[in-house]
Amino acid sequence: MSRIVMKFGGTSVADLDKIANAANKVAQEVENGNQVVVIVSAMSGKTNELVGWVRETKPDYDQAEYDAVVSSGENVTSGLMALRLQQMGIKARSWQGWQVPVKCTGHHEAARIDDIPPENMNAAFDAGYAVNVVAGFQGVMDDNRIATLGRGGSDTTAVAFAAALKADRCDIYTDVDGIYTTDPRIVPNARKLHRISYEEMLELASQGAKVLQTRSVELARSYHVPLRVLSSFEDDISDKVGTVVCREKDIMENIKAVKGVAYSRDEAKVTLVSVADRPGVAAAIFGPLADAGVNVDMIVQNISEEGRTDMTFSCPVDQVLRAEKALKAAHEADDINYKEIIVDDIVAKVTIVGNGMRSHAGVASKMFKVLADEGVNIRVITTSEIKVSVLVDRKYMELAVRALHDAFELETA
Amino acid sequence: MSRIVMKFGGTSVADLDKIANAANKVAQEVENGNQVVVIVSAMSGKTNELVGWVRETKPDYDQAEYDAVVSSGENVTSGLMALRLQQMGIKARSWQGWQVPVKCTGHHEAARIDDIPPENMNAAFDAGYAVNVVAGFQGVMDDNRIATLGRGGSDTTAVAFAAALKADRCDIYTDVDGIYTTDPRIVPNARKLHRISYEEMLELASQGAKVLQTRSVELARSYHVPLRVLSSFEDDISDKVGTVVCREKDIMENIKAVKGVAYSRDEAKVTLVSVADRPGVAAAIFGPLADAGVNVDMIVQNISEEGRTDMTFSCPVDQVLRAEKALKAAHEADDINYKEIIVDDIVAKVTIVGNGMRSHAGVASKMFKVLADEGVNIRVITTSEIKVSVLVDRKYMELAVRALHDAFELETA
Numbered sequence: 041m042s043r044i045v046m047k048f049g050g051t052s053v054a055d056l057d058k059i060a061n062a063a064n065k066v067a068q069e070v071e072n073g074n075q076v077v078v079i080v081s082a083m084s085g086k087t088n089e090l091v092g093w094v095r096e097t098k099p100d101y102d103q104a105e106y107d108a109v110v111s112s113g114e115n116v117t118s119g120l121m122a123l124r125l126q127q128m129g130i131k132a133r134s135w136q137g138w139q140v141p142v143k144c145t146g147h148h149e150a151a152r153i154d155d156i157p158p159e160n161m162n163a164a165f166d167a168g169y170a171v172n173v174v175a176g177f178q179g180v181m182d183d184n185r186i187a188t189l190g191r192g193g194s195d196t197t198a199v200a201f202a203a204a205l206k207a208d209r210c211d212i213y214t215d216v217d218g219i220y221t222t223d224p225r226i227v228p229n230a231r232k233l234h235r236i237s238y239e240e241m242l243e244l245a246s247q248g249a250k251v252l253q254t255r256s257v258e259l260a261r262s263y264h265v266p267l268r269v270l271s272s273f274e275d276d277i278s279d280k281v282g283t284v285v286c287r288e289k290d291i292m293e294n295i296k297a298v299k300g301v302a303y304s305r306d307e308a309k310v311t312l313v314s315v316a317d318r319p320g321v322a323a324a325i326f327g328p329l330a331d332a333g334v335n336v337d338m339i340v341q342n343i344s345e346e347g348r349t350d351m352t353f354s355c356p357v358d359q360v361l362r363a364e365k366a367l368k369a370a371h372e373a374d375d376i377n378y379k380e381i382i383v384d385d386i387v388a389k390v391t392i393v394g395n396g397m398r399s400h401a402g403v404a405s406k407m408f409k410v411l412a413d414e415g416v417n418i419r420v421i422t423t424s425e426i427k428v429s430v431l432v433d434r435k436y437m438e439l440a441v442r443a444l445h446d447a448f449e450l451e452t453a
Numbered sequence: 454m455s456r457i458v459m460k461f462g463g464t465s466v467a468d469l470d471k472i473a474n475a476a477n478k479v480a481q482e483v484e485n486g487n488q489v490v491v492i493v494s495a496m497s498g499k500t501n502e503l504v505g506w507v508r509e510t511k512p513d514y515d516q517a518e519y520d521a522v523v524s525s526g527e528n529v530t531s532g533l534m535a536l537r538l539q540q541m542g543i544k545a546r547s548w549q550g551w552q553v554p555v556k557c558t559g560h561h562e563a564a565r566i567d568d569i570p571p572e573n574m575n576a577a578f579d580a581g582y583a584v585n586v587v588a589g590f591q592g593v594m595d596d597n598r599i600a601t602l603g604r605g606g607s608d609t610t611a612v613a614f615a616a617a618l619k620a621d622r623c624d625i626y627t628d629v630d631g632i633y634t635t636d637p638r639i640v641p642n643a644r645k646l647h648r649i650s651y652e653e654m655l656e657l658a659s660q661g662a663k664v665l666q667t668r669s670v671e672l673a674r675s676y677h678v679p680l681r682v683l684s685s686f687e688d689d690i691s692d693k694v695g696t697v698v699c700r701e702k703d704i705m706e707n708i709k710a711v712k713g714v715a716y717s718r719d720e721a722k723v724t725l726v727s728v729a730d731r732p733g734v735a736a737a738i739f740g741p742l743a744d745a746g747v748n749v750d751m752i753v754q755n756i757s758e759e760g761r762t763d764m765t766f767s768c769p770v771d772q773v774l775r776a777e778k779a780l781k782a783a784h785e786a787d788d789i790n791y792k793e794i795i796v797d798d799i800v801a802k803v804t805i806v807g808n809g810m811r812s813h814a815g816v817a818s819k820m821f822k823v824l825a826d827e828g829v830n831i832r833v834i835t836t837s838e839i840k841v842s843v844l845v846d847r848k849y850m851e852l853a854v855r856a857l858h859d860a861f862e863l864e865t866a
Contacts, residue, residue: 056509090529096469097533098540105539108547109532112525116503119522120510126518127511134521138551139597184552 043075043165045210047176047198050084052213052272053117056124062213063124065277070130070170077161077205079176079198080121082113087191103148107178107188111137114175114194122173132171133164137186142179142197144187151187153179153196156204174201192253199256203263210265211282216251217271218283219244221450222301226441229451233299237288240299243393243427247302257285266290288395297400298448301441304389306357307337309419309431312367314379317349324376325351325367332366334359337389338422338429351378352420354431357385387419388437391429392444404428410447416440456488456578458623460589460611463497465626465685466530469537475626476537478690483543483583490574490618492589492611493534495526500604516561520591520601524550527588527607535586545584546577550599555592555610557600564600566592566609569617587614605666612669616676623673623680624695629664630684631696632657634863635714639851642864646712650701653712654680656806656840660715670698679703701808710813711861714854717802719770720750722832722844725780727792730762737789738764738780745779747772750802751835751842764791765833767844770798800832801850804842805857817841823860829853 046069048062062080069076081087090110094101118134125132137144140160144151164172176194179187189196195212202210217232219241224230236244238261245254251269260267270282315321322341329336338354355363360383370376397403404421407428411418416439420431432440445451459482461475475493482489494500503523507514531547538545550557553573557564577585589607592600602609608625615623630645632654637643649657651674658667664682673680683695728734735754742749751767768776773796783789810816817834820841824831829852832844845853858864 056506059510093469093529093533094536097472098536101536102539102546105532105536105547108549109529109536112528115525115528116506116522119518120506123507123511123514123518123522126515133515134518136521136599186549 041073041075042208043077043205044069045077045079045198045202045205045207046213047079047194047211048081048213048272049194049215050081050087051215053080053121054084056120058272059117059120059124062272063121063128065213065272066125066171067128067130068277075165076171077201077207078121078171078173079194079201080114080117080173081176081194083117086113086116104185107148107186111175111178111186111188114177118173118175122171125171125173130171131169132173133169135161135172135174137175137178138180138184140174142200144179144181144189148181148185148187150190151179151181153189153200156200158204161205192256195253195256196259199259199263199265199267202265203259207265209268210260211268211270211277212252213270213272214251215272216269217274217281218269219249219251219285219300221299222441222445223249223303226303226438227445230445231451231453233283235284235286235291236299237291237395238285239288239426240393240395241285243391243424244300244302247391247393247427247429248304248389249300249302252285260285295396296448296450297394297396297403298392298450299394299396300392300450301444302391302393303437303441305434305437307354307387307389307431308357308360308383308385309352309354309387310360310363311350311352311382312376312378313350313382314345314348315351316377317343317347321376322351324370326353328366328370328375329363332362334363334366338420338431340420340422354387354389354420360385384419386434387431388434389429389431390437390440390444391427392448393427395426397426406447407444410443411440414439414443416443454486454488455621456490456618457482458490458492458611458615458618458620459626460492460607460624461494461626461685462607462628463494463500464628466493466534467497469533471685472530472533472537475685476534476541478626478685479538479584480541480543481690488578489584490614490620491534491584491586492607492614493527493530493586494589494607496530499526499529517598520561520599524588524591524599524601527590531586531588535584538584538586543584544582545586546582548574548585548587550588550591551593551597553587555613557592557594557602561594561598561600563603564592564594566602566613569613571617574618605669608666608669609672612672612676612678612680615678616672620678623678624690625665625680625682626685627664627682628685629682630687630694631682632662632664632698632713634712635854635858636662636716639716639854640858643858644864644866646696648697648699648704649712650704650808651698652701652839653806653808654698656804656837657713657715660802660804660806660840660842661717662713662715665698673698708809709861709863710807710809710816711805711863712807712809713805713863714857715804715806716850716854718847718850720767720800720802720844721770721773721796721798722765722767722800723773723776724763724765724795725789725791726763726795727758727761728764729790730756730760734762734789735764737783739766741779741783741788742776745775747776747779751833751844753833753835767800767802767833773798797832799847800844801847802842802844803850803853803857804840805861806840808839810839810841819860820857823856824853827852827856829856
């Protein structure tokens with residue numbers, strides 16, 4: 041007998057029909073002889089509604105109350121899923137985070153799962169429950185108050201249960217049928233990947249492919265949980281479908297240097313011109329930005345003149361005002377010194393990702409040549425062992441993605 | 454410093470504006486120097502939506518799952534109310550039933566509150582919280598699963614907290630401004646009562662005045678909790694407004710024999726004609742009815758002929774089919790024996806209530822004369838120490854209520 045975790049996101053449990061559809065998939069796994077833990081999100085739209093009420097009631101809301109309110113959406117779907125499974129003759133029950141318990145630490149609204157003692161859940165399986173349905177996205181703090189894990193947290197819940205209950209795999213059911221070489225809306229011949237490594241998935245996820253929450257992939261990597269992404273809306277749930285995210289050594293097909301192309305449309309580039317170049321200047325700039333909640337991504341420093349430097353970074357467009365405010369305050373406080381701030385808020389980021397880059401030389405230079413041939417000017421470059429990212433003018437983003445997808449022949453395996 | 458419980462029903466927290474309005478009343482009590490426990494229902498309509506989903510998913514639903522789903526409505530309002538109070542500068546926090554904990558026993562969907570250990574709530578007051586906001590209608594069973602108290606259960610939650618925390622009073626905010634001598638929609642000069650005894654309120658509540666849940670009044674009587682019913686939608690919350698439900702000895706105005714007239718429109722009268730009259734026949738009839746979930750109200754037995762009797766009872770109209778089915782099954786099983794079942798499903802019940810009946814003779818006969826003078830035929834009569842109920846043709850119900858209200862001069866104090 042295997043034990044598996046199945047996670048259904050908001051669009052997969054959006055209404056009673058969708059819940060019934062998801063329950064059918066659970067029933068298949070039960071018929072296959074598996075013990076199943078089902079993790080559910082709130083019906084799509086519900087969480088946004090609840091968050092809206094919280095923000096309207098108190099714009100600078102108490103995050104513990106936010107968690108108490110917003111977690112209720114998952115409670116509803118977990119009960120309805122258990123009822124639907126019972127209606128199909130399957131012995132099932134629901135669990136809210138505190139009942140398991142899913143022990144959390146850290147900050148409300150962005151809590152981390154600290155521990156999931158498996159005793160209660162194992163006792164339920166021993167008592168004959170074929171399915172334990174758990175409300176995702178939530179847990180309980182030491183002081184018995186409810187915690188939530190941040191948007192997309194149900195993926196993390198699923199992986200954490202798979203690790204705690206030593207599940208054989210963790211299937212993430214969603215509204216796409218797997219991970220693609222790039223966004224098929226931009227490149228129609230994008231190819232679905234059968235397998236991808238945790239590291240590659242992390243780069244794709246953080247680089248703008250929105251299928252899996254980054255933390256869930258990190259957690260899966262730490263605990264070697266085989267993750268599978270597959271569609272809620274297709275009948276086949278056999279091994280043949282979806283994309284498995286697993287260890288690099290479990291992937292046989294890694295012949296290519298580049299595995300996928302990711303993008304992020306709404307980026308901004310901020311340049312501090314002629315910063316006094318002294319030890320500690322980077323900390324003086326990026327400390328206040330972090331305190332202001334600005335997610336700085338790429339950072340480039342160029343020497344411009346003797347003793348002065350230009351400092352460039354990128355961040356999401358909607359954080360630019362916050363960034364400027366923090367930098368001006370630091371300037372007025374004499375913590376940093378610069379001539380001016382130049383903002384370019386119509387850029388986008390394009391990234392190529394692949395474990396194969398480690399062994400293939402010349403991948404970055406090929407990328408630059410492809411973009412140059414298309415007349416796409418590169419504003420900023422950053423690299424890691426398994427990815428190269430560039431900032432380009434936003435209007436060239438789709439062109440760049442298509443050109444790179446073609447050049448690295450990602451449409452074929 | 455006083456400690457008070459304030460309960461807001463679904464229409465009083467129906468949206469964010471109404472929650473803000475209710476929070477204003479809480480703020481007034483905080484300014485008056487009170488420690489406040491606020492009990493909230495779900496936003497009106499929410500519970501019905503959740504119940505609908507449960508029934509649609511599994512018509513013969515698991516009541517533990519029903520409770521898990523349906524309790525979520527109160528969780529939302531308790532958090533939003535706490536946030537609203539915080540927004541007004543008041544130190545407040547929300548509590549879900551299991552966090553307090555509100556310990557329950559009995560059956561899911563109709564649980565009873567067994568105990569509310571006051572330690573956590575007192576600790577919060579000691580820590581400087583001026584207001585503890587509690588999700589009504591819910592608690593937790595011994596096995597850590599969520600329980601609900603049945604429809605209207607938030608009234609019971611409020612009274613139970615008032616008893617457990619030794620509150621000085623329990624104010625039930627609702628969409629009417631008090632308890633009236635009868636329904637003002639039927640008798641325009643119905644008078645609002647300033648005080649009414651627990652016993653009278655119980656008769657009015659169970660006889661069709663829908664303002665307070667019967668169990669909450671019983672609980673208030675047991676623990677001597679002074680209950681007040683008042684409007685959420687009027688500004689004045691001083692001692693002058695609303696109706697106080699209290700001990701008979703705390704009421705000075707009990708000069709009148711009759712305090713109020715209640716009615717229940719959708720009643721049915723069922724007669725078993727010529728039942729074999731033997732010991733145990735009543736049990737043989739009403740046992741199966743109870744098992745079938747028929748709420749039998751009035752019961753009258755007439756001798757019709759030697760060794761035979763007619764047995765008449767009343768029940769809500771929508772339970773008649775169930776009653777007939779149960780009786781026919783008992784007949785076929787030879788548990789009971791009758792000639793025929795006669796159903797009159799266009800009757801209504803009219804009741805006069807008043808502690809003063811104990812000391813005033815002739816109240817019942819005056820009632821019968823008033824109805825006779827109006828040409829209203831009485832079908833069935835039952836009495837208790839403080840009430841007289843009659844079944845009449847439904848078309849005469851309003852006429853009977855008005856005539857009795859006039860005859861007993863209830864429009865004047």
